[in-house]
Amino acid sequence: MNFKLQQLLRYTTLILLLLYLAACSIVKNYPINKPFVFENRIELYGKVSKDEKKRLKNELSNYWDDSLQARYISEIKLSFKQPIISKVLKNPPVFDSTNISRTIRYMNAYLNSQGFYYAQFADSVPRFDTVKNQIRATIIMKINLGKNITIDSVRYHLLDTAIHPVDSSLQKMALAASGKTLLKKGTPYTKQVISNELDRLALLFRDSGYYKISKDDFYAEIDTTNTQLLQLAFDPLTQAKLIEEANKARYENPKWNVEIKQHQFKDSSKLTQYYIHHIYYYPELKITDQPDSVLLQKNLKQFNYKHLTMVYQDGKFIYKPLIEHTYLKYNQPYSESKYYKSINDLGHLPAWQQVDGKVVPYGTDSLDLYFFLTPALKQSYSVNLEGSRNTGDITIGNLFGIATNFTYTNRNLWKRAIQSLTSLRLGTELNIGQAQNPGVTGTPLLQTFQVSLSHTYNFPKLIIPRVIDSKFFRSADNKRTLLSVAGSYTDRRDYYQLRSLTTSWGYEFSKNARKSNAVTSVSFKPLNVELYKIDTLPGLDTLFKNNPFLRNSFRDGNVAGSAISAIRTFNSPRDPSKSHFIRLGIEESGTLTSLLNIYTDRIFKYIKTEGEYRYLKKYHKTELATRFFIGAAFPKAGQNIPVYKQYFLGGPNSMRAWSLRELGLGSSILVDTISNTNYKERFGDMALEANIEYRFPLFTFSAFKLSSALFTDMGNVWSLTPNPSDPNSVFALQRLGKDLAIGVGTGLRFDFSYFLLRLDFGYKLKDPARQYNDGWAELNKLTWTENRGNAVVNNYAIQFGIGLPF
Known part of the structure; x- marks a missing residue:
């Protein structure tokens, strides 16, 4: 009973402390004995979804008249007279009831634009509260939204001429593409959706050669008439009944008819379909050159190929990469989408830093295209100093310490806009923040040394057989083919030396969704070969004697397989402040070699799958970020997953209350109880994390x-892999609650605009290796360290990182 009372008192004290840290509002520089705006809020009523109501509230909050705004700021102050974190209202405006009507007009206009034409505003009588010499006015805007207007029918009435409306080309095109209209029967009517539909139509016509047509040439005519009122009734009572039913339907289920029309064209050339006549490239434009002036220069050289001309001075480029990223051809109808896609794709090539375009009419129905390209610096060298990183693979530089990259870049190899990248990486891992083992002496400061050299060719196109080339690949953006070779050497002091040589051939491209803002990026490596040689040292041999199963992960072998991953990013359609990130990946090794029955005893055989989801909600000044990750590597043919393909957690970017690679496995304490070693790194076949x-x-x-x-x-x-000598290290669903580790903490972010430094402090709220209280920390016994087996283990970690953790 006393124990429960103590627990209750501790939690009560914690709650009171939190209330003290962030509590009441403070008013400064207010008008004395005069009512001032202390708070304003909006209450919405009506049959709309919870998300829609939340969105409307957030948007309507921007339409308060300035004189009715209560602008609070957060203030941090170490004082016993006020909470540490307070909401402060400075210089609040004097309340004036005449400003309420102006706010109602603003808000009603916004609701009209969203299709709420029958919203009703209740009398907004302010509430006054007197606190000493403060007269605080709270203005509550109560709004009954009524029914949202829905679209009942959509028609197109587009004429090439007033004489032959049936032969209208625009009308035929609009009807043929009516299945893609944004105006669907039964969907809410908003001014924005009307504007978007006019944009869609204008783009449809401009993509079909109608170069001079614009959105302003069309308009939407709205018919709000109820057809019941058009029925003639000689009986006044019947007519009155019809009017009453029409009014009732108008408020209960309002529907409007939309007809898209065009203004009468004063310029007949707007109805002319334009075709591509000639394409000009200026690939050596200086950053100070003006395109119009360059067109007048006569001393430039020219290279002509069919209906293409490359104008240059020094001959730094050949024409092929220019043609490959231009999606408009001779004698094709002009397409605005293809024109801007060409500019965008040329601009993504590393060989050029800036790309501009110009369309010039030629004759009565033709267009000349001009592309002006400013070259980027061809060769560059860079040296980068990095802090800790945590990517889940120890062979690509996850060092808790200092790493230096020396990089050489050539952005225009062989004059074909091919980029080559050579990188030398040196890294050290220091024995800082490690759990100290009293039984071990002479632990070196330098824990790990790593050196790696890599070389990558970036071809600005997809080099694939013609038989599989299709519209899907041709319409992709940011297409690249990558050929990479890398070698690395890792010396984990006293434990192992790892040598690797890897090579891969892969493709990268992205696809933009037409009906949303979603972007999907795909990376595919059909060929991935990795050769590994590992030498075990005495320290690791000692670990093998205590845990024989560990030996299977530290053995020589090679990887021969393929990998594919896809990333999709998008914002919520209804709320752009919500962004989403989804990543899925799969990697395999040994499938092809097993089918061909070659090198079967030298190739690791496994399938590795990963999934990650991130969600970011941006508020006015703050953000809420969440992340979920799951990954698993499944060995085949009775093998074990090699250590360089396993997962680990801890460090500055994951499970920040634990040092790098010091969490797990499960609730096992085997590593902590092994004497005569400071090796505390843990690797597993499966990882699960939420942040x-x-x-x-x-x-x-x-x-x-x-x-x-x-x-x-x-x-x-x-x-x-089942391990009878250490069953707590193996994943089991029924033990998931016990095995999950939980860390909490806070940190500082030093944002210098061009880079961000991060310092985080994390505390182990729940440690599966803790042998009391089911792993939970006790509030009355919070300690910085604890004895575990033969080691002193920290219950906290201080992490230094560069950039945000996710």
Whole structure:
């Protein structure tokens, strides 16, 4: 009973402390003995979804008259006279009831644009509260939205001439593409959707050669008439009944008819279909050159190929990459989408830093296209100093310490806009923040040394057989073919030395969704070969004696297989402040070699799958970010997953209360109980992690911003291979609650605009390896360290990182 009472008192104290940290509002510089605007809020009524009501509230909050705005700021102050974090209202405006009617007009106009034409505003009588010499006015805007207008029917009435409307080409095109209309029967009517439909039609015509047509040439005519009122009734009572029924239907289920029409063209050339006549490229334009002036220069050289002309001076480029990224051809109808896609794709080539275009009419029905390209610096060298990184693969530079990259880039190899990238990476991992083992002496400061050299060719197109080339690939954006070769050497002091040589051939491209803002990026490696040689040292041999199953992960072998991953990013259609990130990936090794029955004893055989989801909600000044990750590697043919393909958690970007690679496996404590070793790294076949982080600003000084965050990390890594000597390290669904680790913490973000430094402090709220209280930390016994087996283990971690964790 006393224990429960103590627990209750501790939690009550914690709640009171939180209330003190962020509590009441403070008013400064207010008008004395005069009513001032202290608070304003909106109450919406009507049959709309919860999300729609929330969206409308957020948007309507922008339509308060300035004199009715209560603008609060967050203030941090270390004082016992006020909470540490307070909401402060400075210089509130004097309340004036005449400003309410102006706010109603603003809000009603916005609701009209969203299709709420029958919204009703209740009398907004302010509420006054007197606090000492403050007269606080709270204005509540009560709005009954009524029914949203829906679209009943859609028609197109587009004429080439007033004499032959039946032969209208525009009318035929609009009807043929009516299935893609944004005006669907039964959908809400808004001014924005009408505007978007006019944009769609204008683009449809401009993509079909009608170069001079614009959105302003069309308009929408709205018919709000109820057909019941058109029925003639000689009986006045019947007529009155019809009017009453029409009015009732108008409020209960209002529907409008939409007809898209065109203004009468004063310029007959708007109805002319234009075709491509000639294409000119200027690939050596200087950043200071003006395109119109360059066109007048006579001393430039020319290369002509069919109906294409490349105008140059030094001959730095050949024409092929220009043609390959131009989607308009001779004698084709002009297409605005293809024109801008050409500019966009040429601009994504590393060989040029800027691309502009110009369309010039030629004759009565033709167009000449001009592309002006400013070259980027052909060769560059860079040296980067990095902090800790955590990507889930120890062979690509996940070092808790310092890593330096020396990079050489050539952006125009062989004059074909091919980019080559050569990178030398040196990294060290220091024995800082490691759990100290009293039984081990002479632990070196330098824990890991790594050196790697890589070379990549980036071809600005998809080099694929013609037989599989299709419209799907031709319409993709940012197409690249990558050929990579890399070698690395990792020396984990006293434990192992790992050598690797890898090569791959792969493709990357992206696709933009037409009906949404979603972008899908795909990376596919049909050929991925990795050769590994690992030498075990005495420290690792000692671990093998205590855990024989560990030996299977540290053995020589090779990887021969393929990999594919896809990333999809998009914003919520109804709320652009919500962004989503989805990543799916799969990697396999050994399938092809097994089918061909070659090198079967030297190739690792496995399938590795991953999934990740991120969600970001942006508020006025703050952000809420969440992330979920799951990954699993499944060995085939009775093998084990090699350590360089396994997962680990901990470090600055995942499970921040744990040092790098020091979480797991499951609730096993085997690693902690092994004596005579400081090797505490854990790798698993499966990883599960969830993170949530609330980010908020502290202050801004010029271009420098200091912000903070509160975060919670939850997850662990497990083995998927049965291990009778250590069953707690193997994933089991019934033990998931016990195995999950939970860390909480806060941190500082030093944002210098061009880069961001991050310092996070995490505490182990729940540690599966903790042998009491089911792994939970006790509020009355919070300790920084604890004895575990033969080691002293930290219950916290301080992480330094570059950039946001996710």
